[in-house]
Amino acid sequence: MAATVLADRLSSLGIDAIYSSPYARAVATIEPFAQRSGFTVTIEPRLRERTLSARPIDDFMDHIRRSFDNPDHRAPGGESLRETGDRALQALAEIALKRHNLAVAVSHGNLMAAVLRSVNQGFGYREWGALKNPDLFKLEFSGATLVSYQPLTNIS
Numbered sequence: 001m002a003a004t005v006l007a008d009r010l011s012s013l014g015i016d017a018i019y020s021s022p023y024a025r026a027v028a029t030i031e032p033f034a035q036r037s038g039f040t041v042t043i044e045p046r047l048r049e050r051t052l053s054a055r056p057i058d059d060f061m062d063h064i065r066r067s068f069d070n071p072d073h074r075a076p077g078g079e080s081l082r083e084t085g086d087r088a089l090q091a092l093a094e095i096a097l098k099r100h101n102l103a104v105a106v107s108h109g110n111l112m113a114a115v116l117r118s119v120n121q122g123f124g125y126r127e128w129g130a131l132k133n134p135d136l137f138k139l140e141f142s143g144a145t146l147v148s149y150q151p152l153t154n155i156s
Contacts, residue, residue, distance in 0.1 A: 006030075007033035007036050009136070010104060011037070014102050015037065015101075016100050016101045016102060017095075017100045017102075017104070018030055018034055018042060018104050018106070019041075019043075019091075019104070019105045020042070020043055020044065020107075021043075021044070021108060022043045022044075022045055023048055023049060026108065027043075033104075044095070046087045046088060047088060047091055047105060047106070047107040048107075048108070049107070049111055050114065051078050052075055052078045052079075053076055053078040054077025055076070057075055060075070063075040064110065067081040068124045071114075081110075081117070084110065084114040085114030085118050088114060089115060089146060092105060092139065093143075093144035097143070112135070115146070115149075136152035137149045137150065137152065
C-alpha cells in the first residue's frame with residue numbers, strides 16, 4: 001500500500017531516473033513507480049543499509065544510539081555511521097553529476113540518517129527514530145558535494 005501511495009507522490013515530481021539499494025524491500029518499494037513511469041531501476045550497491053554488525057547483536061539499538069554520539073563507533077564487524085555516510089555520499093554524488101532532471105535514490109533509514117547528518121550535525125538518534133517509511137528528502141548538490149536537504153511531504 002505505501003509503495004502505491006509513494007508511486008502516486010513521485011509521479012508529480014518530474015523524476016527521470018531511479019537508483020535503488022539492492023535489498024529486496026527497497027526495490028519492492030520503488031517497483032510500482034518504476035512500472036508506472038517505464039523507468040528501469042538501476043541497482044546501486046552503495047545505497048544498501050548500514051552493516052551494523054557481522055553477527056546478530058542483542059543491544060543493536062544501543063550501538064545505533066552510540067553511533068550518533070560518536071560517528072566512528074562500530075559494533076564488532078560493522079560499519080560506523082561515518083563509513084556508511086561516506087559510502088552513500090560517494091554514490092549520491094556520482095548520481096548528481098549525471099545531470100538528471102531529478103533522480104530518486106531508494107535506500108534505508110540508517111543510511112539516510114548518515115547522509116542527512118553530513119550536512120546537519122544536529123540530525124541525531126531522535127531524528128533517525130522519527131523517520132517515516134517511506135520518507136522523502138530533496139538533496140541539493142554543488143558539484144559532487146551535498147550542501148543541503150529539505151524534507152518533502154511525508155508519505156503515509
